[in-house]
Amino acid sequence: MNLEYIELSRKKRFDLWVGRRLTGKYTRDTGLWRFAVVSMWLLSCVAVAVAAMGMSTGFGSLFDVVTGIALNTIAMAFSAAFITVVLAIIGARVPRFTTGSFLYMNVLVYFILYFSEFGWKGALVYSVLFTVTAAGLGLLAWLLARVGGRRRVALWAASMAVIVMAGFYVRLDTIENSADRADGNDVHAQASSFPDPSEPGEYAYRSFTYGSGKDRHRSEFGDETDELSVSVNASDYIKNWPWLREKFWGFDERRLPLNGRVWMPEGDGPFPLVLMVHGNHLMEKFSDEGYGYLGELLASRGMIAISVDENFLNYSVWSGIPKEDMKLRAWLLLQHVRQLQVFSQREESPFHGRVDFGRIAMLGHSRGGQAAAMAADRKQWFPEDKSLPEEDSYSIQAVVALAPTDTEVEGKRTELKDVSYLTLQGAKDADLVNFYGDRQYGRVAFSPNSEAFKASLYIEDANHSQFNTMWGRSDNAWPTGLFVRPPELLAAEDQRQVAEAYVSAFLETALRDNEEYEPLFLDYRLGLSFLPQTRYYNQYESGRFERIADFNGKDRAVLSPGVTAEASGLADWRLAEALDRQGKSKGDQGMLIEWKNGGSYSVLLDSSVIKEPSNEDVLMFSLAYIEHEIEDGLQEDKLLENESLEEAGISIDVEVVDRSGNAARLPLSQFMVTNRQSSTRFTWLPGMEDEFSEGKYKNSEESVFQSFGLPLEAFLKQNNQFDLSDWSRVTLIFNGSPGKVMLDDLGWMRE
Incomplete structure (x- = not known):
């Protein structure tokens, strides 16, 4: 018997052995286990759908969810089938396809949780718990389908009791804060007579946009924009512009647009100018619309408010985020000042002769709050940049930072001198858990008898996202947002009421020399008649200190x-x-x-x-x-x-x-x-x-x-x-x- 024949015989015997092992590989996956497989598939689809909500592609949530579910179904089927074959070959006496589905779902949920900032220990524990629960629900469904009479009723009742108790424990619904307002002296009597700065002013106003005219996603900055702006070359400040980002926006770092939403008072002016800029959010979910409530209020009080579009600098699951974006965000704010100066020279422009460039405020949220301060510290960050407006052609008098970052850039941090500064922060900010605006507050200095001042307000039940109307209630993208949920948050309208009151009072004081509101920054209790019910902590210092x-x-x-x-x-x-x-x-x-x-x-x-x-x-x-x-x-x-x-x-x-x-x-x-x-x-x-x-x-x-x-x-x-x-x-x-x-x-x- 030659060697070739022996090898051929071995191969045939192996094939026969494998064939016998694979025959009936699904026979152990009986009706009981099929219920578990279906349940795990359904809940894995839920997990993927939730994850897809936090991984926007820009094609809409429905597309993201449907695509995620379809890919999950295919992946689960192939993965479970592959594991089934392996288990059959090794002769494992278990329901093989069910086991494959269990392992697939466990790995899937683990990685979803791990990349949702759970950490590997938490991701491992909760992925196992979730998968076991999913399989258990399938087994429970099988049991309910088989039993009858009183036993079914009892089983249903027990199941509902467990669900109700779990619901009470999770407490996903927010409970309104019940804390009493602070008391002290006769401040309540003073508060009732203190003017409410969140009330609209006497000015009628109009709203419009300016933009590149080429925006792919928003017509108000595209072919329906009211005024065309130029594009700017930011290649000196950014080198990494991924091709996916260029495909989405239609431009790279050499052609960044200057887009703005404008709320302008009626009248001759000139009016103080407030540039507002959002922070980092999902790039595909635009953020610049989220400060309209402030724009309308400030315009009614005689200030030109502009919400600046910097969405193209924000994070994307698919293309990341540009490095050193803080400095670039600040640079773009100053480019908007230059563009507005050009507009103001044109007789046909609505900006013509109506902007007081000697009274400018920068307002920013999150990373935008840090960028606003950096823009006011131009000499440190952009000492040689000739593309920016002439230094003596404008003056930034005030900075407002809503829950700002304070990241070190190029080994430095912003120092402000004789610039009024206001920062607001929520104690329940689940994005920036530390009060970073407090650090910038400490780096604001004044010359003797300066008219500038600084103030901060720490708000017990406020969070990060609700300062922007487009960011929703949660500070974290899904699925993290399902688990990181501080209880007793202020309602969104209440949190924005705080922002309206303090931003308006601050800018009335800093830009319009209205001194009646300044006592509010020394004692928040003067505002208790119009501030929502929670606990506050305030700091204040002026040039007279x-x-x-x-x-x-x-x-x-x-x-x-x-x-x-x-x-x-x-x-x-x-x-x-x-x-x-x-x-x-x-x-x-x-x-x-x-x-x-x-x-x-x-x-x-x-x-x-x-x-x-x-x-x-x-x-x-x-x-x-x-x-x-x-x-x-x-x-x-x-x-x-x-x-x-x-x-x-x-x-x-x-x-x-x-x-x-x-x-x-x-x-x-x-x-x-x-x-x-x-x-x-x-x-x-x-x-x-x-x-x-x-x-x-x-x-x-x-x-x-x-x-x-x-x-x-x-x-x-x-x-x-x-x-x-x-x-x-x-x-x-x-x-x-x-x-x-x-x-x-x-x-x-x-x-």
């Missing part, structure tokens, strides 16, 4: 020339970095003060520090609550949602003393409530706060400063012997229960 101590040195006892510090009865007092949720520095220091059973912290002033004080001046400082425990041992998370520090057992007094020993002491709560920090739970999934986004949501709190303004007149009324001109000491007295705070920016504001 004279700093005594900023606590950025190295010696806790020597704060600045002529200013020293001492403490009594404290557990700890030291200079420390202010930290965000991840325990990273926020770029600022403060004096960390901790006490167990009361104590005091004093700042001593040399006679040369306080010059020509007036009883109309205001003693100011910022305070951030860090942590505390109630005397009976209850932890903070057991406190009522609307509880202030005083109600929780922390009481702080402020005392001023002159060199003759005359003292005036008042409770801090007389001037402003000292709320505990806002605590946010981001997901309803057990054990996942630490897993999502590499621990992004791990810590529920961020220490946020609250500004306190204490009129010196109040101390003089408490003790008319106190000599303001010979003021020598400021003391914070901590009464009773344990606590920890951080003190910063001590000084006074000249009136």
Whole structure:
């Protein structure tokens, strides 16, 4: 018998063996298991459909979902069939196609969850749970189809009970916040008479667009645009423009369009100009329409508002996002200023003679908020760029940043000088969980007696996306958005009401010299008659502020020339970095003060520090609550949602003393409530706060400063012997229960 014959016989025997193994490979997939396969297919289609909603192609959600389901069906059929063959060959005594379907679905869901920022551990656990649940539902359906009579009714009732209990646990529907508004003094009476800046003004206005005239996706920037703009070459700022991005938009980095939605007051003008720019969202889901509510309000109040289109710089699942896009976003804002200057020279243009280029504000959301600040810091970012408008031909007077980023670019960060700055941030921002606008706030400086000012507002129940009407309720694309869902969010219209009130008040003050709104930035309680019900934290500083101590040195006892510090009865007092949720520095220091059973912290002033004080001046400082425990041992998370520090057992007094020993002491709560920090739970999934986004949501709190303004007149009324001109000491007295705070920016504001 030759070797060739032997090899042929082996091949025949192998083929016969394989054939026998493959015969009846589906016989174990009986009716019971077929129900499980169908159930897994249906729920895998649901998983793919949800994922497709977060992976827009630009052809519409229906196309994305249908295509995803079709591809999933094909992939599942082929994968399960392949696994069936393998299991049959190895002789596995299991329902093979069912097993193949189970493995396919598990891998599918794992990768969907993994790329949804679950982390590998969470993705593995929940993919297995989801797949087992899907198979179990199929088995339950088979059981319901077979049993009859009372047993079927009982089984249905038990199934519905499980579903109802799961629904109560998940709590996907948002519960309106029940926190009481902060109380204090007679501020409520003042609030009722404080003018509402969110009310429309007296100007009629018109809306129109300008654009390239060639937009593929929006006729208002295409053949129906009202005014044609030029394209700009951004090749100096970007090198990676994928061909898929060019195919979608029809242009590359050498021909970026200048598109804008305009709301313009009727009348001769000239009017202040507000350029508004969105942040990063899915490129295929356009964002520039989302600030129409602000555009209409500002135009009614005598300002030209323009929402700038930068969607072509946004993220796409298919083509990524351009590198260093922050700088490019800022550069485009300045290119719009140049284009508007060209328009204003044309007699036939609606912009002709109607734009006050000496009063410009930049307003941005998310990455747009950082870009707005960068545009105002032109000398640092674009010192040699000749394509931008002449520096002395325009003036950016103000910047508004809604939930902004603060990413380091080229090893630098934006520094603003004598530019008014406002930033708003939600404590339940599941995209940018840290208050990055607070960092930029700290890098805004003023010359002595500057008319500029800066303000911030931290809003307990606000999130990231609802500042834009096009971004929906969730801060995260699906499927992540199904699992990262902070409870008790403000309704979208309420969150935008906050933006309307503060943006309008800020720009009225910064661009139109309307001083009646400025007190709102020092004390948010003046707006309680028109602000939605939640907890707020505000900071404020103006060019009239004279700093005594900023606590950025190295010696806790020597704060600045002529200013020293001492403490009594404290557990700890030291200079420390202010930290965000991840325990990273926020770029600022403060004096960390901790006490167990009361104590005091004093700042001593040399006679040369306080010059020509007036009883109309205001003693100011910022305070951030860090942590505390109630005397009976209850932890903070057991406190009522609307509880202030005083109600929780922390009481702080402020005392001023002159060199003759005359003292005036008042409770801090007389001037402003000292709320505990806002605590946010981001997901309803057990054990996942630490897993999502590499621990992004791990810590529920961020220490946020609250500004306190204490009129010196109040101390003089408490003790008319106190000599303001010979003021020598400021003391914070901590009464009773344990606590920890951080003190910063001590000084006074000249009136």
